[in-house]
Amino acid sequence: MTTSALCERFGIDFPLFAFSHCRDVVAAVTNAGGFGVLGATAFSPEQLDQELTWIDDHVHGKPYGADIIVPAKFEGKGANLSRTQLADRIPDEYRGFVDRLLSEHGIELESAPRLGSTFLTGDTGEELLDVAMAHPIKLIANALGVPPDYMIEAGRERGVPVAALVGAKEHAVKQVAAGVDLIVAQGTEAGGHCGEVTTLVLIPEVIQAIDGAVPVLAAGGIVTGRQMAASVALGADGAWTGSVWLTTEEAETAPHTVQKMLAATSRDTVRSAGRTGKPSRQLVSDWTDAWAPHADGHPTLPLPLQSMLSEPVLRRIDALADQGHPGAKELATYFVGQGVGLMTKVKPARHVVLEFIEDYLAAAQRLGSSLPE
């Protein structure tokens, strides 16, 4: 496929896909000629329905998608456990470790909630998918592992392409065999869950491995049009982005986190299992240090237990950090890729899209005029 064929297939002007948990970003990117994708996993089915209805009202038929994380493996999968039953699987020693960590940072133990995250608990995926499919979505994505059969079947039935994120060529081959319609090949520089291979190496490896079976979007570290152009030079059909939208005007990122991101260089992120139990890239902080895989770091729990332990605490930390609590500021972290080093200013999402296009064109021009005569 080519970028223009991809644009035609998805009904867009520019093959820039934007993943965001914020409906305003999704709508802004879609309305600017790109393709917004709502990260749906943190919502309840009712909330998701509201968010998608709002998007429908704001994009006037322009295309957008939804991303639901349905991990292939997670603790208690298939056992139909209640959240309380799952929470009981978190060892007391882990809770004690978190309490001590908070206490060392001057955070009162009684203020730390013990439970309550719906993030990555796995079993809500099918319900969320049903809600999403009741809206005119033009893409459904699964950000972790091979999409479950029900997702691929639902996509087939409704004519909605199914995308999957991969961090290794072997995974891309598996995903294509499972029937996905679009591969997002995501390098280690990406925010959130990622593998170890960099985007510059992964894209040509994946493209070679799947040999044109489905289109490939490049992801990982892409926050500018020149990086998107580089990805197309590598053979990708477009780009999948996430981090760059976190510092847009529309994003609901915690204010102190936005400040941390604007000040961060590319060396201020780390691939850590401390948030979800699987390696994901985020801002380095005292939280990620505490769960580091070195001799002094604490081991982590499997999906979704680590999230159930960490998310409520990290939300409390964010709230305290926004109030200026010094210990909370040291602990606060959020998913973001190495591209954070190039994110230095808060901008409207629409401007980010326009800058991407301009920068992409300049990069294409630069490469074109570099040709040996």
Added chain:
Amino acid sequence: MTTSALCERFGIDFPLFAFSHCRDVVAAVTNAGGFGVLGATAFSPEQLDQELTWIDDHVHGKPYGADIIVPAKFEGKGANLSRTQLADRIPDEYRGFVDRLLSEHGIELESAPRLGSTFLTGDTGEELLDVAMAHPIKLIANALGVPPDYMIEAGRERGVPVAALVGAKEHAVKQVAAGVDLIVAQGTEAGGHCGEVTTLVLIPEVIQAIDGAVPVLAAGGIVTGRQMAASVALGADGAWTGSVWLTTEEAETAPHTVQKMLAATSRDTVRSAGRTGKPSRQLVSDWTDAWAPHADGHPTLPLPLQSMLSEPVLRRIDALADQGHPGAKELATYFVGQGVGLMTKVKPARHVVLEFIEDYLAAAQRLGSSLPE
């Protein structure tokens, strides 16, 4: 600068720089229109003189360069220690650990040499530089840290540009302030010493940080023309490569290592301090596992002690692995980047250059024809 200005400045047809310890590769790349750079650090001054004389005889005035590693910091620096005195600083416990590791792999202790590497011992840099400067080299590079003043001064005096490798934008700014003429910005996917930032993020960061003060070559994971084209789209003036030459017909890479590389995917490398004491990317093996930074790994020594401990042993391991020794095969490793996943065939170095050009042109064409109308 532009790629064509860089080509004019260095007298080359195509801005592909090839680092190799093998004079045949250096000459082949230079003769094919690129720019060969001989890795000089492993040679004695007499050997280096012979190698460069051979190159002079084979490139007929075409441009080439030399790379000398002069680390800014190393154990015993300035103390004018003999190699024996330096070797005395290697704790017995470390030698015992290596002996046990070899023994676990069925390698006789008495066959393991204890000493003898000249690699990275630091103090020979100035002598090697004098030898190189007596030849018509067109570039002198320092692959680790800021080049010493004597290197920058010698370059100025003789009109030979000085290049420095960096893995972070802050280092690029320092290098430019120190007076280097060319920055090689090398991503974490690179073979050998590398930082943590990926090429796709590092190149735009470095270019922005030094703001056109000197040209920038992209390095790290680049083993194909499309990746080189991507680097130029990112704003680089050309590419610096190393790994891709290790599996050329001319290279002197150990045969079993060539086989490992041809079979490796991009996930078969690791950034390990187990070889030199500083993190460098290489094939993952039982040797790199033994020195991994996790709870079970052994700590490493500073430069140049870790090399003095490891290099003689690893050479012995290579020799045994080439004889088919199973334990030695498990231990054997060599510097190589993640691009190894795209290296699947032994080819003449000249063919690699020609394929780079062809693939570069195709990538530029692909990007050019992707432009939104």
